[in-house]
Amino acid sequence: MPDYPYITPDHLSTAVILLDEGERVIYLNPAAENLFEVSGKNLLGQPLPLVFTDNGQLASAMARAADNNASYIEHDLMLTTNAHSKLHVRCTVTPLSTGRLLLEFHPMDRPLKLAREEQMLDQTQANRLLLRNLAHEIKNPLGGIRGAAQLLEQELDKPGLREYTQVIIQEADRLRGLMEKLLTPQSNTRHSALNIHEVLERVRSVVLAEMPEGLEIRRDYDTSLPALTGDKEQLIQVILNIVRNGAQAMHGQGRIILRTRIARQVTLFKKRHRLAVMVQIIDNGPGIAPELRDKIFYPLVSGRADGHGLGLTLAQDFVSQHHGTIEFDSEPGCTRFTVMLPLQAAG
Numbered sequence: 001m002p003d004y005p006y007i008t009p010d011h012l013s014t015a016v017i018l019l020d021e022g023e024r025v026i027y028l029n030p031a032a033e034n035l036f037e038v039s040g041k042n043l044l045g046q047p048l049p050l051v052f053t054d055n056g057q058l059a060s061a062m063a064r065a066a067d068n069n070a071s072y073i074e075h076d077l078m079l080t081t082n083a084h085s086k087l088h089v090r091c092t093v094t095p096l097s098t099g100r101l102l103l104e105f106h107p108m109d110r111p112l113k114l115a116r117e118e119q120m121l122d123q124t125q126a127n128r129l130l131l132r133n134l135a136h137e138i139k140n141p142l143g144g145i146r147g148a149a150q151l152l153e154q155e156l157d158k159p160g161l162r163e164y165t166q167v168i169i170q171e172a173d174r175l176r177g178l179m180e181k182l183l184t185p186q187s188n189t190r191h192s193a194l195n196i197h198e199v200l201e202r203v204r205s206v207v208l209a210e211m212p213e214g215l216e217i218r219r220d221y222d223t224s225l226p227a228l229t230g231d232k233e234q235l236i237q238v239i240l241n242i243v244r245n246g247a248q249a250m251h252g253q254g255r256i257i258l259r260t261r262i263a264r265q266v267t268l269f270k271k272r273h274r275l276a277v278m279v280q281i282i283d284n285g286p287g288i289a290p291e292l293r294d295k296i297f298y299p300l301v302s303g304r305a306d307g308h309g310l311g312l313t314l315a316q317d318f319v320s321q322h323h324g325t326i327e328f329d330s331e332p333g334c335t336r337f338t339v340m341l342p343l344q345a346a347g
């Protein structure tokens with residue numbers, strides 16, 4: 001017996017795919033399932049284009065490796081997954097004596113991803129500070145406005161005029177509620193074991209109740225996902241804000257897909273997690289306006305006349321409190337938000 005642990009490709013963080021002589025998939029390791037956003041079981045025996053789309057670079061690398069009967073490395077390969085993610089990878093193709101081909105993929109955009117995550121963290125902290133300061137500034141004069149409206153109400157002889165003072169009082173109360181929400185310290189969050197599908201189902205029923213005509217919310221759940229530890233109310237708010245944005249962008253007419261998947265060996269904020277839950281919210285609306293794309297997570301940025309521009313800022317803050325990330329890609333006809341939530345503490 002060797003005195004070192006037995007290591008299989010399942011343990012590797014490099015994505016590995018093994019093809020038979022007919023270039024059909026005979027094996028995919030978990031890192032490949034993760035990278036290409038596919039389930040290995042469904043792909044066994046299938047040709048490579050079912051895993052991703054290649055613009056010809058990989059095919060020629062495979063042909064070279066086979067012709068020379070030697071490993072060939074393509075340093076700068078662009079692939080598109082069937083879930084429409086663009087990947088920049090380095091790929092090594094190794095012909096095996098049996099006529100099979102071994103493909104290894106190393107993602108090239110790690111530094112980019114890290115820079116994005118660091119920027120997100122800075123931005124979340126800056127947003128939080130800005131919102132708290134703003135909430136403080138608004139909350140103080142609100143008390144004065146409300147008190148003055150009450151005094152005024154007592155002095156009014158025509159009862160009909162009270163309608164107006166009541167509007168002032170009620171709106172001041174509503175604003176105070178909102179400000180208190182923004183000022184709630186982080187320690188008020190309650191983390192417990194929760195089922196992400198219960199979160200999604202709650203959001204689904206709320207949004208369908210708000211927009212009953214013309215909106216379809218499809219489920220694409222991986223029901224085998226383990227329980228997550230988190231604050232259920234916060235996560236409902238996160239998903240609700242994203243789904244509502246999609247529904248609003250489509251004026252209630254269109255299709256939203258709620259997708260869950262397990263992700264293995266993911267690195268979030270420099271920490272490696274063995275498992276994470278991936279939630280995707282995909283709509284077929286008009287897409288995020290190009291001029292807003294760089295700043296939709298900033299507070300008070302909105303493309304809607306009646307928007308506060310707070311929904312995504314809060315969503316990002318709550319997700320980062322769960323050590324997770326939130327990203328999007330958008331083009332007309334397909335906007336996809338991806339929320340990654342680690343299942344375990346870093347390890």
Ligand SMILES: Nc1ncnc2c1ncn2[C@@H]1O[C@H](COP(=O)(O)OP(=O)(O)OP(=O)(O)O)[C@@H](O)[C@H]1O
Nearest residue numbers: 245246249287288302303304307308309310311312
């Ligand atoms: N799925 C989407 N499709 C198109 N545009 C979107 C989508 N999601 C977000 N946006 C754009 O991003 C903007 C910011 O969203 P955010 O939720 O932060 O604020 P809001 O919806 O304007 O206001 P609120 O505070 O009420 O949520 C939106 O106004 C919209 O223009």
Ligand SMILES: [Mg+2]
Nearest residue numbers: 241245311312
């Ligand atoms: Mg919103």
